[in-house]
Amino acid sequence: MVSKEKGPGEQATAARSLRPERSHPVTLRDVAEAAGVSTATVSLVVNKKKDARIAEETRQRVKDAIRALGYRPNAMAKTLVSGTSRFIGLVADGVATTPFAGQIIHGAQDEAWKHGYALLIANTEGNGELEQDAITMMLEYKVRGILYSTWFHRQTDIPASLREADFVLVNCFSPEPGTRAVVPDEVQGGRSATDILLRHGHRRIAFINATIPAPAKDGRLQGYREALEGAGVPFDPELVMEAYPDQEGGYGATAGLLKRDATAVYCYNDRMAMGLYDGLRDQGLSIPDDIAVVGFDNQEVIAAHLRPPLSTVALPHYELGAAGVRMLLGLDEVPDGLAAKIHCPAVERTSVRAHARS
Numbered sequence: 001m002v003s004k005e006k007g008p009g010e011q012a013t014a015a016r017s018l019r020p021e022r023s024h025p026v027t028l029r030d031v032a033e034a035a036g037v038s039t040a041t042v043s044l045v046v047n048k049k050k051d052a053r054i055a056e057e058t059r060q061r062v063k064d065a066i067r068a069l070g071y072r073p074n075a076m077a078k079t080l081v082s083g084t085s086r087f088i089g090l091v092a093d094g095v096a097t098t099p100f101a102g103q104i105i106h107g108a109q110d111e112a113w114k115h116g117y118a119l120l121i122a123n124t125e126g127n128g129e130l131e132q133d134a135i136t137m138m139l140e141y142k143v144r145g146i147l148y149s150t151w152f153h154r155q156t157d158i159p160a161s162l163r164e165a166d167f168v169l170v171n172c173f174s175p176e177p178g179t180r181a182v183v184p185d186e187v188q189g190g191r192s193a194t195d196i197l198l199r200h201g202h203r204r205i206a207f208i209n210a211t212i213p214a215p216a217k218d219g220r221l222q223g224y225r226e227a228l229e230g231a232g233v234p235f236d237p238e239l240v241m242e243a244y245p246d247q248e249g250g251y252g253a254t255a256g257l258l259k260r261d262a263t264a265v266y267c268y269n270d271r272m273a274m275g276l277y278d279g280l281r282d283q284g285l286s287i288p289d290d291i292a293v294v295g296f297d298n299q300e301v302i303a304a305h306l307r308p309p310l311s312t313v314a315l316p317h318y319e320l321g322a323a324g325v326r327m328l329l330g331l332d333e334v335p336d337g338l339a340a341k342i343h344c345p346a347v348e349r350t351s352v353r354a355h356a357r358s
Contacts, residue, residue: 026069027071028043028071030069031069034069035062035065037058037062042066045062045063046066085141085143086117087119087138088112088120088146089119089141089146090149091122091146091148091149092105093123093126093131093149093150093151094123094126095171097125098151099299100300102317103318104149105119105121107318107320108322108324108325111321111326112325115329117329122138135159135165139161139164139165143165144328144329145328146162147168147169147170147324147325148170149170149172149321151171152216153171153183154214154215155173155175156173168181168182168324168327168328170182170321170324182327182342183339183341184315185341185343185344186223187219187223188341189220189296189315189344190296192345193223193224193295194228194294200353200354202264202352202355204239204260204263205224205262206239206241206265207220207241207268208243208250208272209221209242210245211242211243220268224266243272245271245272247272247278250267250272250275250276251276252279253275257276258283262291263291263292264292264293265291266294266296267294269295269296269297270297270312272295273312273351287308287351292351292353294310295310296312296313304349308350308351309350310349311347311351311352312347312349313346316343316344319342320342323340
């Protein structure tokens with residue numbers, strides 16, 4: 001049997017026959033033809049115009065045709081008609097690339113989906129031009145509103161274009177009257193961190209605060225003082241130190257801490273506590289036998305994997321994102337100060353043990 005090579009045209013035809021056929025989107029006209037009505041009638045049924053004078057039997061015939069053909073309405077066309085969409089925007093300066101703060105996106109996405117919205121996310125890395133383009137794009141898509149988020153809790157300036165939308169600040173705030181925001185309750189978090197140590201019998205508790213000005217620095221110190229006062233323990237300013245809020249800062253604070261004869265220490269964040277662990281070990285000291293340690297943030301890659309695992313207070317990133325969506329949709333009551341403070345839960349592990357009171 002002699003085989004015959006296919007020519008270029010035959011090869012192309014054969015190749016096409018092996019490819020799956022692409023289906024074309026079903027149009028209003030397709031539905032109208034299947035139901036035996038005009039495209040205007042289909043449009044009225046699709047857009048749920050209940051006051052339109054269409055017989056119930058005709059409505060049902062159109063609905064049956066829609067189901068049978070798998071027709072999907074054009075979301076952008078509906079957006080142009082209604083003036084809004086089922087999208088919520090989220091503009092962040094670094095949340096998407098920060099492992100623990102990425103929970104803000106997760107919380108916002110879950111909450112938005114629960115209420116029938118999808119999230120449009122733009123991670124700007126602090127680039128002003130990119131931020132402007134992202135907000136403009138979201139406005140063009142007529143989003144229901146925009147969440148504007150920063151990866152750490154701070155005061156922020158509101159971009160001019162953001163004022164064209166309904167918006168909520170997440171993990172940041174503005175002193176501008178009428179601005180809605182959701183932020184972590186730093187004061188409550190500071191109380192909770194100190195309370196862990198107080199409940200275990202410690203009374204000489206040091207606090208290593210950050211050197212960098214921030215709402216967290218002031219709030220966590222205030223919470224520390226309130227917890228001491230509530231337990232009847234006099235505040236001693238000598239027990240408050242400052243260090244750069246990273247591992248090297250915690251390590252460098254070790255010598256100063258040991259001079260203060262504290263039985264326990266509360267660190268501004270988990271990275272600082274990680275450095276302190278190393279410093280205390282270098283001095284031949286054991287945690288929690290010689291000194292108890294508590295951190296703040298609950299960075300899982302740090303806190304849960306130190307030895308011993310670190311007791312800490314969690315920053316509620318997931319709930320910040322979810323609460324931002326609820327506030328945007330008007331589902332949560334807006335507090336008098338227009339900034340909702342989200343509870344920071346304590347996470348107790350084994351870096352603290354009972355201490356006999358002196």
